[in-house]
Amino acid sequence: MEISEIRRTVYVGTFIYSTSLTKLEVLENAAVIVGVDKGTILAIEKTVTEETVGLWEGEVGTKIVRAGEGQFFFPGFIDTHIHAPQYPNSGIFGSSTLLDWLDRYTFPLEASLSNPSKAHRVYARCVSRTLSHGTTTAAYYATRDVTSTNILASVCFAAGQRAFVGRCCMDCLSPDYYRDESPAQAIADTKACANYIDKLDPTHALVTPIITPRFAPSCSRELLAGLGAYMAESGLPCQTHISENKAEVAFVAELFPEYDSYASVYDAYGLLQPKTVLAHAIYLSDAEIALVKRRGAKVSHCPVSNTALTSGAAKVRRLLDEGIVVGLGTDVSGGYSPSILEAARQATMTSRFVALTDGEAAKLGVEEALYLATRGGAEVLGLEKKVGAFELGMEWDAILVGLTDVPEELGEVVGGGMGPVDVFGWESWLEKVAKWVYCGDDRNVLKVWVSGKIVHNKPEQ
Amino acid sequence: MEISEIRRTVYVGTFIYSTSLTKLEVLENAAVIVGVDKGTILAIEKTVTEETVGLWEGEVGTKIVRAGEGQFFFPGFIDTHIHAPQYPNSGIFGSSTLLDWLDRYTFPLEASLSNPSKAHRVYARCVSRTLSHGTTTAAYYATRDVTSTNILASVCFAAGQRAFVGRCCMDCLSPDYYRDESPAQAIADTKACANYIDKLDPTHALVTPIITPRFAPSCSRELLAGLGAYMAESGLPCQTHISENKAEVAFVAELFPEYDSYASVYDAYGLLQPKTVLAHAIYLSDAEIALVKRRGAKVSHCPVSNTALTSGAAKVRRLLDEGIVVGLGTDVSGGYSPSILEAARQATMTSRFVALTDGEAAKLGVEEALYLATRGGAEVLGLEKKVGAFELGMEWDAILVGLTDVPEELGEVVGGGMGPVDVFGWESWLEKVAKWVYCGDDRNVLKVWVSGKIVHNKPEQ
Numbered sequence: 001m002e003i004s005e006i007r008r009t010v011y012v013g014t015f016i017y018s019t020s021l022t023k024l025e026v027l028e029n030a031a032v033i034v035g036v037d038k039g040t041i042l043a044i045e046k047t048v049t050e051e052t053v054g055l056w057e058g059e060v061g062t063k064i065v066r067a068g069e070g071q072f073f074f075p076g077f078i079d080t081h082i083h084a085p086q087y088p089n090s091g092i093f094g095s096s097t098l099l100d101w102l103d104r105y106t107f108p109l110e111a112s113l114s115n116p117s118k119a120h121r122v123y124a125r126c127v128s129r130t131l132s133h134g135t136t137t138a139a140y141y142a143t144r145d146v147t148s149t150n151i152l153a154s155v156c157f158a159a160g161q162r163a164f165v166g167r168c169c170m171d172c173l174s175p176d177y178y179r180d181e182s183p184a185q186a187i188a189d190t191k192a193c194a195n196y197i198d199k200l201d202p203t204h205a206l207v208t209p210i211i212t213p214r215f216a217p218s219c220s221r222e223l224l225a226g227l228g229a230y231m232a233e234s235g236l237p238c239q240t241h242i243s244e245n246k247a248e249v250a251f252v253a254e255l256f257p258e259y260d261s262y263a264s265v266y267d268a269y270g271l272l273q274p275k276t277v278l279a280h281a282i283y284l285s286d287a288e289i290a291l292v293k294r295r296g297a298k299v300s301h302c303p304v305s306n307t308a309l310t311s312g313a314a315k316v317r318r319l320l321d322e323g324i325v326v327g328l329g330t331d332v333s334g335g336y337s338p339s340i341l342e343a344a345r346q347a348t349m350t351s352r353f354v355a356l357t358d359g360e361a362a363k364l365g366v367e368e369a370l371y372l373a374t375r376g377g378a379e380v381l382g383l384e385k386k387v388g389a390f391e392l393g394m395e396w397d398a399i400l401v402g403l404t405d406v407p408e409e410l411g412e413v414v415g416g417g418m419g420p421v422d423v424f425g426w427e428s429w430l431e432k433v434a435k436w437v438y439c440g441d442d443r444n445v446l447k448v449w450v451s452g453k454i455v456h457n458k459p460e461q
Numbered sequence: 462m463e464i465s466e467i468r469r470t471v472y473v474g475t476f477i478y479s480t481s482l483t484k485l486e487v488l489e490n491a492a493v494i495v496g497v498d499k500g501t502i503l504a505i506e507k508t509v510t511e512e513t514v515g516l517w518e519g520e521v522g523t524k525i526v527r528a529g530e531g532q533f534f535f536p537g538f539i540d541t542h543i544h545a546p547q548y549p550n551s552g553i554f555g556s557s558t559l560l561d562w563l564d565r566y567t568f569p570l571e572a573s574l575s576n577p578s579k580a581h582r583v584y585a586r587c588v589s590r591t592l593s594h595g596t597t598t599a600a601y602y603a604t605r606d607v608t609s610t611n612i613l614a615s616v617c618f619a620a621g622q623r624a625f626v627g628r629c630c631m632d633c634l635s636p637d638y639y640r641d642e643s644p645a646q647a648i649a650d651t652k653a654c655a656n657y658i659d660k661l662d663p664t665h666a667l668v669t670p671i672i673t674p675r676f677a678p679s680c681s682r683e684l685l686a687g688l689g690a691y692m693a694e695s696g697l698p699c700q701t702h703i704s705e706n707k708a709e710v711a712f713v714a715e716l717f718p719e720y721d722s723y724a725s726v727y728d729a730y731g732l733l734q735p736k737t738v739l740a741h742a743i744y745l746s747d748a749e750i751a752l753v754k755r756r757g758a759k760v761s762h763c764p765v766s767n768t769a770l771t772s773g774a775a776k777v778r779r780l781l782d783e784g785i786v787v788g789l790g791t792d793v794s795g796g797y798s799p800s801i802l803e804a805a806r807q808a809t810m811t812s813r814f815v816a817l818t819d820g821e822a823a824k825l826g827v828e829e830a831l832y833l834a835t836r837g838g839a840e841v842l843g844l845e846k847k848v849g850a851f852e853l854g855m856e857w858d859a860i861l862v863g864l865t866d867v868p869e870e871l872g873e874v875v876g877g878g879m880g881p882v883d884v885f886g887w888e889s890w891l892e893k894v895a896k897w898v899y900c901g902d903d904r905n906v907l908k909v910w911v912s913g914k915i916v917h918n919k920p921e922q
Contacts, residue, residue, distance in 0.1 A: 092892050360771070439798065
């Protein structure tokens with residue numbers, strides 16, 4: 001049978017996904033039927049017999065993909081905040097905090113990516129790595145360079161990763177060697193990148209431009225106003241940073257004395273919208289939380305970065321209780337890991353520090369962290385009807401997860417080459433999921449699909 | 462040439478190790494000569510030429526082991542606190558804190574290891590995993606079962622891992638199904654395990670018994686007194702827990718009203734000694750810190766566990782400033798990872814939460830975390846003359862670390878199978894080490910030696 005004749009793929013085995021913030025659904029011996037042309041879920045059979053699978057196998061145009069014993073399908077991860085050009089600095093941040101970290105580590109590396117061949121090398125590696133960790137959708141910051149930003153869009157498109165790609169706008173307070181020359185130029189360059197993506201992927205099925213003022217301190221009022229106007233006119237989403245670090249919050253108050261808060265600055269320029277992704281949101285005041293909620297803006301929680309840069313711990317439970325939509329971000333390279341599984345793990349860990357002062361209810365559990373990593377992230381990026389779970393009509397953005405069975409019989413003492421999650425055989429599915437969240441890594445991500453197409457296939461070991 | 466004729470091994474390449482808390486020494490193009498019979502370092506050549514290596518290669522009885530380009534030798538990791546029987550629960554702790562975690566997750570699993578075949582399966586896997594992560598020395602808690610404790614000692618000995626193995630003493634406040642029947646029996650069983658190890662490894666070259674009162678709440682006064690007397694009489698080391706959790710501290714105050722602190726309880730029974738390893742030490746009062754220092758007892762810092770169980774963050778900088786010796790522990794399965802590299806990473810992370818309240822000086826950097834993981838741990842276990850660095854007369858307990866070079870030319874987008882640390886080529890050695898600490902895992906540990914013998918050899922990928 002020719003590949004081109006395949007009309008639908010039937011995924012068979014165990015499926016796990018969030019049905020709410022606190023509930024993971026486990027479907028064993030189930031099947032999900034995906035149409036090949038649009039990559040959407042056509043049917044979900046909660047229980048199937050081998051006889052049924054046998055009938056499907058006999059059908060012309062149907063391909064069967066099975067999760068092996070102990071393996072499970074899970075929705076692809078959604079990274080709502082990642083700086084692709086900073087990827088080579090992962091792990092290199094010393095004892096810095098936000099503002100000195102930007103000057104010392106970040107701006108020099110980002111500026112150097114105006115070299116297209118360097119940009120291509122870095123972006124290809126970054127996208128390859130995020131895919132191998134199971135990130136099916138990512139909201140990327142690029143650099144302020146147009147060509148290099150377009151290279152990132154092309155790399156995502158070619159690799160088949162669902163992506164938002166934003167040229168980084170910054171016409172103030174950045175070093176001479178790395179600053180937009182004027183608000184007008186910054187806006188023109190932003191539009192140039194959007195136009196490039198419009199040609200690359202006219203329907204934005206995979207890659208979407210995203211308006212990206214770096215953060216308030218690096219943007220003039222004129223630039224913020226221009227980007228707000230462009231957002232209104234284009235309908236494009238927007239991403240920026242907010243309230244990551246106490247010194248930054250004080251700096252914004254000094255730079256924008258006419259506004260009563262950091263959130264008010266973005267709001268004044270029309271940038272606080274339902275399609276706005278705000279990274280960090282650690283020190284929002286009650287009034288800012290109310291404003292963010294009123295505007296329907298979303299939050300990207302980046303726990304690894306927040307701890308690494310001594311920024312603090314976002315009060316995620318509070319934001320969720322207020323009804324604000326929250327997803328997870330790796331924030332590479334403020335965060336050292338390109339893995340959303342690691343972000344989920346550290347979201348539970350940083351929440352425990354919040355719990356030490358705010359009480360046990362502040363803790364996030366495994367279920368909640370995985371919700372943020374999938375459905376939460378999807379809603380942050382306006383994709384909640386499309387990805388983040390296994391539901392009728394959603395696209396098949398998924399990963400196949402495999403764990404390691406510890407042999408019953410004592411064999412030789414072996415080490416490398418095997419995945420990091422040991423299953424002894426007595427664990428429930430939810431315990432296996434907990435082991436995966438705390439002990440797992442990219443070795444457990446065996447296959448990755450976006451919109452029904454395979455985009456990562458781990459070599460057999 | 463027969464293997465038996467090899468009299469010395471010459472390790473050639475880059476060597477990195479701590480020379481102080483804040484300094485990592487990097488020796489490039491160096492050689493370390495190790496005698497095969499005792500596994501000790503006979504000579505260190507800080508600079509060698511290819512000619513010299515060529516001469517060595519020609520010598521009868523000399524074997525050359527090279528670190529490849531970009532690889533380096535590093536001292537083996539020392540885990541000063543790990544519960545081997547809890548290994549299968551790694552990642553399974555829900556939202557529990559110490560006291561309910563013990564009842565719900567820990568005691569049932571530990572009790573079940575009175576089944577020798579289950580114990581063997583779990584211990585073999587645990588030791589295999591710690592070796593694959595580069596742990597050359599570990600201080601293990603076993604269970605209260607004598608046979609099962611002896612199995613752990615045998616597994617360590619057979620695998621060639623340097624280990625302290627302690628039968629867990631607990632005659633109070635534990636469930637009926639998992640409690641020593643009397644203080645006398647607990648002490649007799651402890652001695653039985655020590656006698657077993659004396660026969661297994663008469664000089665304790667590799668495996669040493671360690672007296673292990675679980676923690677004050679699970680020990681009667683009579684048991685503590687008996688163990689204190691046994692410690693004095695045998696000269697053996699001791700390990701226990703202290704001040705991990707606020708509820709535990711309050712519980713100890715209630716159980717032992719005649720003593721003015723948790724540390725005083727151990728001190729009163731002769732258990733606070735230079736050979737005592739105290740795990741956690743999060744909430745020690747000033748008076749307790751002074752007492753611990755006066756007695757010369759050591760501290761095992763377990764950051765992953767402390768965060769996971771919402772215990773809090775130990776003030777490691779304070780302890781170090783007071784002159785208390787500190788090492789790192791994984792505390793599996795309070796900690797979810799068997800890796801001391803992960804413990805080092807999280808030691809820097811939890812220190813950032815301490816810094817948020819106590820100031821920037823509280824932060825631990827990469828150099829300091831690696832010192833704690835090697836020399837600090839060695840001193841905690843009384844092995845500071847023997848392991849933890851590359852110095853004349855020390856034993857060759859070492860790992861070979863390899864990172865991944867990102868190709869210059871864009872190739873296919875590849876994922877699994879490669880190690881997690883990407884090197885682009887412009888990083889300094891110390892930046893490579895930082896990348897390893899933050900992004901590395903067992904895939905980067907290519908080979909592991911204890912006392913000059915290879916104990917783990919990662920299969921080629």
